[in-house]
Amino acid sequence: MKYQKLILLISFTLIACSEKLSGKNTFEEANQYFLSIDPNYVSTTEKHAMQFKNISFEDSKMDxxxxxxxIYSPNITSLNLGRTKITDVGLSHLLILKKLESLLIYQTAITCNGIKILEKLDSLTQLDISYNKGIDDSCIDNISRxxxxxxxxxxxxxxxxxxFLKLRKLRPTMQVTRFEESGNY
Structure with missing residues (x-):
């Protein structure tokens, strides 16, 4: 698993370096992308982006x-991607976020394949996968790990x-909730 993470990190670094060598400014592209998907986004500097801790793109066109x-904000600890257009394919990009503790990916196109990717996030303590119709009982073992x-x-x-009961049995100390149980809809 550490080998896969290292390969992923090297790949991201090589992509960023090759784009800079070819004359592309990927950080500027990132700013332009975020401005295009979220009217509340404020353009920033690369140095400032490195300091981001809590980010929300909820209800945006994030994909x-x-x-x-x-890759420009590796210190993110809390990320809300609820009600966006992300899929399992993009989740591997989150593996660069070594400090990510809270991830909200409710009402997206995430499936159990995405949960397998998220298993590799060693710092993740809070996860919201509600309203994802691709999440079923086949994810339970991955979540429990x-x-x-x-x-x-x-x-x-x-x-x-x-x-639900199997997950509670496998992880009795983990808080497992459903809206149906809490009364929040």
Whole structure:
């Protein structure tokens, strides 16, 4: 697993270096992309982007391409991508976020294949995957292996009552909630 992470990090670095050598300013492209998808985004400097901790692109047009630009903000600890256009394909870009503790990816196109990718995020403690119809009982073992995870929201997914109970049994100290259970809809 460490080998895969190293390869991914090297790949991101090589891509960034090759684009800079070819005359492309990828940070400027990142700024332009974020401005195009979110009217609330304020253009920033590369130095400032490195300091970002909490970011929300909730309800924006964020897609998999946009996730690749998080290479410029590796210190993010909290990320809200709820109700965006991200898919499993883009989630591998989040592996660069070694300090990511809270990830909200509710109502996206994430499936159990995406959960397998998220398993590699060693610092993730809070995860919201609610309203993802591609999340079902086949994800339970992957979720249970995320030992650092302390809370997960699985409301309005295809995780059955049996899957819910299995997850609670496998991870009795993890807070597993569903909107149906809490009364929040």
């Amino acid at each position: 998999d391409r946009g996730l690749s630009y998080f 995320m030992k650092q995870l302390t809370s997960i929201e699985i409301g309005s997914t295809k995780i059955s009552d049996n899957g």
